Structure formats: structure tokens, C-alpha cells
Amino acid sequence: MTTWQSALSRAAPRVLALLWAGYATTRIMAYIDSAPPQLAVIHSILPLWVPWAVAAVLLTLGALVPPWGSDRQKRIAQHMRQWGSTVSSATIMAWAAAFLVADVSRGWVSAANYVMLGVFALVSGWIMSREVASVHAIREDMHARMVD
Known part of the structure; x- marks a missing residue:
């Protein structure tokens, strides 16, 4: 039986x-x-809207390949999620720079918000670009199956 941690670990990159x-x-x-x-x-x-459209397409297609797909399909989906995340993160950071440069006196507020969003995009991108969020959860699940 698959543990909830293992199921979550397999679903997390796609859900993100x-x-x-x-x-x-x-x-x-x-x-x-x-x-x-x-x-x-x-x-x-x-x-x-162009970079966002590219990111949306890559992330959506990368999320729709199921965890039980072939190794080739999973690898392609991983790369789609990784590139979609990269485009999103780069666009967010470009927005941060643009707001900071456009209005130095108050633009830093929006820029700081975009930088934080960009940091979260990078962190979640690290998870999205993997096939499973936690290898440890998958190993425990496989170990439990062998013991049973």
C-alpha cells in the first residue's frame, strides 16, 4: 500500500x-x-503576455504527464516543468527590476514583492523540476513493500 507521503511526493511537482x-x-x-x-x-x-504564455504552456504540459508514464515521457515532462519555472522566475525578476528602475522612491516596495515572489518561484521550481518531491518518502514506501 502506498503511503500518503509517497503519494504526495509523486503529486507535488505536478500540483505545483x-x-x-x-x-x-x-x-x-x-x-x-x-x-x-x-x-x-x-x-x-x-x-x-508572451513569456507568461510560454510558461503556462510548458508548466501545464509538464504537469499533465502522469507519474506512471514512460521514462522518456517523464523526462520530457520534467524538462517542461523546469523550463516553465525558469521562464516564470526570470519574468518575475525582470518585473522586479523594472519596477525598481521606473520609480526609485516607491518602486522598491513592488520590487521587493516581486523579488519575494521570484524566490518562491525558484524554490518551487526546484521541486517542480524533480520527478518526486522527496526521495526519502518513496524509499520508505518501497522498503515497506519489501518488508511486507
Whole structure:
């Protein structure tokens, strides 16, 4: 019987990827037809919704491959989650820099919020890019099966 820790460990990377894909989707909707003045420079280079669309697609596809897929499928899904997370994290950090540069007197408040969000994106990206969140939980589950 699979323990709840083992099941959670297998599901966590995919659930986190879907949560971040949902966040990216809300950013697509927010920036599809407008850009705040602080992000105008970035928007002049690349429409703001584009990196979020790339991240949302990669994270969603990477999350939809089940844990029981083939090794090749799981490896491709892992790379999709990893690249989706990388695009999200880089975009968030670019937003932080843009807000800081655009308004030095008060932009640091938004920049600090984006930096914290970026740190959480990096940490959850580390989990998303793995096939299982905790190898220890999986080992315990396998050990328990051998003992039974």
C-alpha cells in the first residue's frame, strides 16, 4: 500500500506546476491588451503576455504527464516543468527590476514583492523540476513493500 507521503511526493511537482500555470494564465489575462507604465520598457521589447504564455504552456504540459508514464515521457515532462519555472522566475525578476528602475522612491516596495515572489518561484521550481518531491518518502514506501 502506498503511503500518503509517497503519494504526495509523486503529486507535488505536478500540483505545483499547475498552480504556477494558473498564476501565469492570470498574468496573460492581465497583460494581453495593456501594460503598466513601469513595465513599458519591457513591453516595447516583448509583449508582456508572451513569456507568461510560454510558461503556462510548458508548466501545464509538464504537469499533465502522469507519474506512471514512460521514462522518456517523464523526462520530457520534467524538462517542461523546469523550463516553465525558469521562464516564470526570470519574468518575475525582470518585473522586479523594472519596477525598481521606473520609480526609485516607491518602486522598491513592488520590487521587493516581486523579488519575494521570484524566490518562491525558484524554490518551487526546484521541486517542480524533480520527478518526486522527496526521495526519502518513496524509499520508505518501497522498503515497506519489501518488508511486507
